[in-house]
Amino acid sequence: MxxxxxxxxxxxxxxxxxxxxxxxxxxxxxxxxxxxxxxxxxxxxxxxxxxSGKPAVLAAVLDPASVDLAGIVARGSAMDRAEAQEFAIQAFIDLAVVHRGVTDVLQDIIPVIEEMPEVAALVANGMRLIDLMAGSDDPLEHDLAKFAVNGLLGECRHPGERTDEELRRLCDIALRRLLGRD
Structure with missing residues (x-):
């Protein structure tokens, strides 16, 4: 049946x-x-x-990416710093490719995202992922990780412009060069 x-x-x-x-x-x-x-x-x-309203619809749209991100942060948080950084880089690349369309939605709401309690967990986990990717407490390393993530998310906005493999390669090279993981 x-x-x-x-x-x-x-x-x-x-x-x-x-x-x-x-x-x-x-x-x-x-x-x-x-x-x-x-x-x-x-x-x-x-x-x-x-x-309950459009922000709740947005939260439902973002939920699959939010769940994946929470899992990545949980796994990475249990690792030592170097292992967590490598894991976070690879996981971010996969997340960016799998959730390409969501990236476009996120870019549209970035100016007001912190005023939307419906996506607070996504924002908090995004910041934690950046911490993991930085690989240290150095503010410059943290800023480089944030810069890399924001730039690469912007590159993910246009799903038809690059193949998944091209996007994976771009993200991998950019992150490793910016974060000193060559």
Missing amino acids: ALTTPARERTRHEIVRQANDLFQVKGYNATSLQDIATAAGCSKATVLYHF
Whole structure:
């Protein structure tokens, strides 16, 4: 007997899928709840039944990347500093490639991201990943890691411009050169 997904779950999934597409194409700020509802084939009231507002929809869109990032930070935090740095570099590369579309959404909300409690865990784990990538407590190393991550995330914004392998190679070379891991 085949298992079916309940209608509520399918509707919620479709709202998140359509919101993700709209946020990538139009941007978070230019996308309304009505836009999401129309694309998902439901009413705005249905969107609000499933989510408390647009920031909650955003949190659902970002959730898979947030979960992956939390796992990376947890694993890296249990390692010694050098091992954690190498692990964080490799994990960031994989994360950037796998969640390319989410990067575009994140870039759109960066100016206000710290004012969005719905994504606070993602922000905190992003900062922790930068700490792991820095490999030391040196503020310059931390700034270099932040610079590298921000620059590479900007490069990930355009999924069609580079293949996954080209993006992996770019990230690996850039991170190793900037963070002295050649």
